Amino acid sequence: MAEQFKNLNPLVGWINDLISLFSNETIKVPREFHDQVSKLQRLLESDVSGLVNTLLDFAVDCALVDYKIETSNSNLTTLLNDWMKTINSDLRGKVEVGIRGLAKQYFIERWKNSSLCLMRVLFEETTLNNSKFYLPQKMWFVDGGKVYIEEDGETAQIGEENYELKVGKSKSDRISLPKNSNEFIFVQKPYSKWGAYYPVPFLIQRGIYRNLEFLSLLSRKGEMVVGKALEYLFVMKKGLERLFVEKGISYSKEELEDFRPDEIVTSLEEVPALIEAHYLNS
Numbered sequence: 145m146a147e148q149f150k151n152l153n154p155l156v157g158w159i160n161d162l163i164s165l166f167s168n169e170t171i172k173v174p175r176e177f178h179d180q181v182s183k184l185q186r187l188l189e190s191d192v193s194g195l196v197n198t199l200l201d202f203a204v205d206c207a208l209v210d211y212k213i214e215t216s217n218s219n220l221t222t223l224l225n226d227w228m229k230t231i232n233s234d235l236r237g238k239v240e241v242g243i244r245g246l247a248k249q250y251f252i253e254r255w256k257n258s259s260l261c262l263m264r265v266l267f268e269e270t271t272l273n274n275s276k277f278y279l280p281q282k283m284w285f286v287d288g289g290k291v292y293i294e295e296d297g298e299t300a301q302i303g304e305e306n307y308e309l310k311v312g313k314s315k316s317d318r319i320s321l322p323k324n325s326n327e328f329i330f331v332q333k334p335y336s337k338w339g340a341y342y343p344v345p346f347l348i349q350r351g352i353y354r355n356l357e358f359l360s361l362l363s364r365k366g367e368m369v370v371g372k373a374l375e376y377l378f379v380m381k382k383g384l385e386r387l388f389v390e391k392g393i394s395y396s397k398e399e400l401e402d403f404r405p406d407e408i409v410t411s412l413e414e415v416p417a418l419i420e421a422h423y424l425n426s
Contacts (some may be wrong), residue, residue: 258288
């Protein structure tokens with residue numbers, strides 16, 4: 145864009161150059177679901193806003209409550225509430241045990257990641273209060289960005305989709321879900337219509353991703369902008385030789401007397417050395 149305008153005065157030229165810095169890199173929101181999740185996660189790894197991760201973590205903590213099961217049988221109520229505290233006890237030391245840890249992962253996947261919440265559940269026979277029950281013992285949410293959904297035939301209906309989980313780098317490194325005979329999967333897409341295969345991640349749907357990309361762009365270009373500003377500060381103070389001829393810029397006698405010959409700028413290439421000399425002599 146800057147090349148379209150010639151012979152600009154220094155102030156307008158500075159604005160034109162700044163526009164050219166940003167016009168070379170535009171903000172684009174990915175269209176494909178897996179690209180959306182991938183770029184979103186890279187952006188959140190280093191939150192340039194300093195707010196998005198903080199607010200989302202706060203929202204997750206606020207969403208956690210005391211969960212309780214109630215039935216018409218007091219003994220069964222006690223048994224099931226005790227069971228909620230032992231979910232994933234076989235994974236103790238690896239993940240947080242209990243329903244609260246599971247709920248926390250749900251909200252993280254819902255708000256901070258893909259918004260495709262797929263939970264794998266493994267049922268096992270367990271003994272509680274000397275009674276045997278067939279209950280979920282391992283429950284966890286997978287990374288929604290690694291889930292792939294395929295139609296089941298030409299006349300697929302809602303709920304008949306095939307879900308695959310990517311476990312390697314190649315396309316063939318996928319496993320079908322559910323994988324085990326005692327496994328069930330539960331899927332939720334809270335911000336999409338029922339017929340949509342893939343959801344739009346929460347942060348992209350709410351426009352937060354675009355704002356983060358803009359802040360990231362400002363951060364990356366910040367040093368270049370400052371450098372350009374310093375260049376033009378010197379240009380507007382001392383002037384380029386050609387500006388006197390082409391633009392008819394003139395200075396008063398007092399201003400000219402204040403000039404030091406070694407500080408007169410004749411080209412932008414001289415500016416960095418001039419800045420360094422200025423600060424060394426001051």
